[in-house]
Amino acid sequence: MKTSHSLGRQAVLDDMKTFQRSEKVERKYPLWVRDTNLVSDMEKTNRNPGWKFAVRIVYKHNHHVKQSAIMLLLDRLARKGKVEAKHEQDKERNKVKPMKQREQENREEGMAKALDSSNIGFALLQKMGYKQGTGLGKEGTGRAEPIPISLKADRGGLGRDNHLKRQNDIKKTILEEKTKKKIKVEQRLREDFRKHMSNKFVDKKVQSDLYKSQKACEQLDKAKGLSCIQIWFWPEVPKEEEEEEEDNNTGDVDCITLEPYDKLIQLTQYLRSEHLYCIWCGTTYNDDTDLSSNCPGDTAEDHD
Numbered sequence: 001m002k003t004s005h006s007l008g009r010q011a012v013l014d015d016m017k018t019f020q021r022s023e024k025v026e027r028k029y030p031l032w033v034r035d036t037n038l039v040s041d042m043e044k045t046n047r048n049p050g051w052k053f054a055v056r057i058v059y060k061h062n063h064h065v066k067q068s069a070i071m072l073l074l075d076r077l078a079r080k081g082k083v084e085a086k087h088e089q090d091k092e093r094n095k096v097k098p099m100k101q102r103e104q105e106n107r108e109e110g111m112a113k114a115l116d117s118s119n120i121g122f123a124l125l126q127k128m129g130y131k132q133g134t135g136l137g138k139e140g141t142g143r144a145e146p147i148p149i150s151l152k153a154d155r156g157g158l159g160r161d162n163h164l165k166r167q168n169d170i171k172k173t174i175l176e177e178k179t180k181k182k183i184k185v186e187q188r189l190r191e192d193f194r195k196h197m198s199n200k201f202v203d204k205k206v207q208s209d210l211y212k213s214q215k216a217c218e219q220l221d222k223a224k225g226l227s228c229i230q231i232w233f234w235p236e237v238p239k240e241e242e243e244e245e246e247d248n249n250t251g252d253v254d255c256i257t258l259e260p261y262d263k264l265i266q267l268t269q270y271l272r273s274e275h276l277y278c279i280w281c282g283t284t285y286n287d288d289t290d291l292s293s294n295c296p297g298d299t300a301e302d303h304d
Contacts, residue, residue, distance in 0.1 A: 111149070206260045209300060211235065213267045213279050220275040220284075232263055233270065268298050 097105075114132070115122040126132075136142030218234040221227070228234045258266075271277045276285045278295045280303040285291040296302040 206264055210260050210264045216279055217271055233267060272298060
């Protein structure tokens with residue numbers, strides 16, 4: 001495998017073979033050397049001043065530069081680069097580290113090594129029956145590794161970190177409790193809203209069925225020549241007519257305070273028993289047998 005040094009040398013040799021030397025030559029450097037990228041880069045960095053001297057010597061003694069001279073120049077440059085790299089490595093190796101870093105490295109190195117029988121304390125433990133790698137205690141289920149050492153690197157007082165940690169844990173717990181309560185409140189509000197909307201829909205449906213039952217009751221009662229038994233059995237009359245019929249309809253006033261659902265139940269029972277009529281079927285049956293056999297029931301849910 002060719003190295004970068006050999007590839008660079010081969011590139012220079014190829015340039016020498018293909019270059020046609022000009023008759024006009026500068027004083028310091030031959031034209032082909034001045035135009036070569038390798039020599040131009042070395043001139044910019046000036047890391048190896050000896051190459052200028054070598055080029056001058058080559059140009060002075062032989063206008064047709066020999067390949068061996070260029071190879072010698074490249075070898076000198078390569079050796080100089082290796083020497084400089086080794087010097088940098090030695091400089092980095094011999095660099096003095098700060099005492100804090102050295103102490104930390106020595107401490108970590110010492111903590112990574114396990115004690116052996118040369119340690120007096122460990123030898124005493126072995127005499128007492130302790131085996132390396134097992135836990136403490138008769139059953140060997142105790143601690144198997146030493147308690148790690150944690151050194152403080154800041155200027156905080158003793159116990160300050162634990163105190164701050166406890167405070168953060170308390171704040172975190174309080175925040176979690178508030179979040180849970182907020183979620184519960186939102187869920188309860190959503191459920192209440194659903195119930196409210198559901199009840200609102202049910203109330204509208206009950207009011208609609210009650211009004212239909214009142215209209216049907218009025219028509220059927222009038223067809224039979226019956227008067228209104230309860231004030232709310234028939235639809236509400238205008239105020240002018242209500243003043244005229246106020247003395248005739250003196251039913252139970254307490255019934256007016258009934259809820260719409262209770263009114264619907266009573267009115268449905270009256271229509272089924274008196275007129276054999278079901279508002280949800282929209283049919284007047286012939287008799288009780290016909291009503292019980294063909295009508296699903298006396299509620300709206302039975303007709304769904």
